[in-house]
Amino acid sequence: MNVTRDNFLYAMETSRVLHEPDRRIATFGETRFQFQLVSELMDSSGEVRIRSGEMEACKPLLIRPNPDMEWEGFDDESRERLARLLDNLQQQGMDLAFLQYGFRFRRSAVTEEIVKEPLEEVCARLREDVRRNGNPMLAILEGVDDAWEVALVKFSLEMIAQSHSINRFDLQRKNLL
Numbered sequence: 001m002n003v004t005r006d007n008f009l010y011a012m013e014t015s016r017v018l019h020e021p022d023r024r025i026a027t028f029g030e031t032r033f034q035f036q037l038v039s040e041l042m043d044s045s046g047e048v049r050i051r052s053g054e055m056e057a058c059k060p061l062l063i064r065p066n067p068d069m070e071w072e073g074f075d076d077e078s079r080e081r082l083a084r085l086l087d088n089l090q091q092q093g094m095d096l097a098f099l100q101y102g103f104r105f106r107r108s109a110v111t112e113e114i115v116k117e118p119l120e121e122v123c124a125r126l127r128e129d130v131r132r133n134g135n136p137m138l139a140i141l142e143g144v145d146d147a148w149e150v151a152l153v154k155f156s157l158e159m160i161a162q163s164h165s166i167n168r169f170d171l172q173r174k175n176l177l
Contacts, residue, residue, distance in 0.1 A: 003147045011150035015143040017158060019127050022136035025101065025163035027170035031057040033159070034138045035152065036126055039145035040119050048122045049145055053110035055152060057159065058102040060167050062176060097177055099167055101160045 003011070018038075025031050034054050041047040074082065115122060119142075126140050143151030171177040 003150065007144075007147050008150055011144040011147035012154055015141065015151035015154045017139060017155055018123055018142055019130050019138070019140035020158075020162075021139050024166055025057045025060065025159055027060060027167040029059055032137060033057065034135065035141055035155070036138065037141045037143055037148055037151055038119065038122055038126065039143050039148055039151075041114070042145050046116055046118060048115050048117060048119050049148075050113045050115065050122065050126070051110050051148060052113075055103055055156070057156075057163075060099040060101050060163075062097055062171060063100055064097040099164065099171075101163075103156045 021033055023031065032054055033056075035052070037051040037053075039049050039051075041049055117125075123140070123142065130138050130140060139155055141151045141155055168177060
């Protein structure tokens with residue numbers, strides 16, 4: 001993806017989720033989402049590209065700071081102060097753990113189809129298809145054709161935001177947080 005900063009920002013701003021999956025990112029395993037991404041062709045009126053593929057969300061990784069962490073570039077006194085600060089925060093009941101999310105994009109599995117229909121009609125047809133078929137892991141996205149991968153990035157960020165509270169709750173319930 002060779003996209004300028006302005007093209008990236010434009011693609012982030014205009015990309016949108018037309019249908020989101022029923023499921024969120026699983027707390028204790030990997031999650032596979034299918035996507036259909038529609039975009040108008042830049043140099044053809046009334047033609048739409050539909051890309052279909054799969055992406056995989058990795059299991060969220062629980063990361064906790066601890067007093068034995070590596071503090072590269074800090075002298076012994078600074079390391080001791082940082083260790084005491086972490087210890088004090090944890091004694092006050094402050095949970096410093098956070099979740100790290102990761103996605104794998106399988107571009108090799110992406111297929112493309114060009115249809116000669118207006119964008120609105122294609123989007124409506126795809127939404128109707130997913131309602132009829134009921135695939136709980138399918139996302140329908142709209143993006144910019146020459147920077148279509150940006151729509152996948154935006155979708156990933158939205159899924160992380162929507163899954164985070166559920167993942168934290170699951171980890172707390174299992175006494176892992």
